[in-house]
Amino acid sequence: MAHKNEEGRNKPLYMISVAAELTGMHPQTLRVYEQKGLVNPGRSRGNTRLYSQADIERLELIGRLTDEGINLAGVVRILDMREHEEEMEHEIDEMRARVRELEDQVREFKTRERITALAPYEGMTPEKVMRGLLGGKVEGSDAE
Template sequence: MAVNDRNRPVYMISVAAQLAGVHPQTLRTYEQKGLVTPQRTSGNTRMYSQADIERLELIGELTSEGINLAGVIRILDLQGRLDERDQELDDLHKRVRRLADRVHELETRENVKSLVRARDLPPVLRRLP
């Protein structure tokens, strides 16, 4: 499933609650506490995405292990920060690879120019840029 598909709001609260294995009122409580933020239709109906359902499942796992909602909030916050750092790291790795490719390209170009300038080449080849 593509990232955009995971974030598309498709489930009404009753379906989301059933998928997450909780009561709809629990979802309202989670929303009040900032644990989940469903999108809203123009008629103000809560709509949950697959990403929301996965988050709700994680919340359920954590609370079933005895972690209270304050702890869950803290864990989710830290996970979000970790995900952001992972993305930043991936972006930096891509940038380093692009720079390394550029350096290699410039070195190759310089090596070719050096060969062309070599004294033992015929004059016609020494004039190449």
């Protein structure tokens, strides 16, 4: 679901005049920020700049940073660090999900191991042992 929200935030919607009004910046300032690589708006078929909600939020952050006296080189560095942090958080989330999967597999393995230890049927797979314990027919044993 977060993926769908992310797509919506990145959808190019606003022409430069609207983006300028939303951010309180002059359109020429937006062009300079684009030229310096601080923002990368989409383009329409007619080559009109179209800013997404994510672009607007990024421009607002740039505005706050420059209002605090940070020059554009500092802004670039802060934005790069912020993007790197977001990438790392995404990677951590993926690793946590993988750890949960592995924990589930370990739990399943330990359960099978306990079942096998409680009902040692030589030469049988854990699945056959479990079927036998649950009342199913067990092939290859005298317990039939």
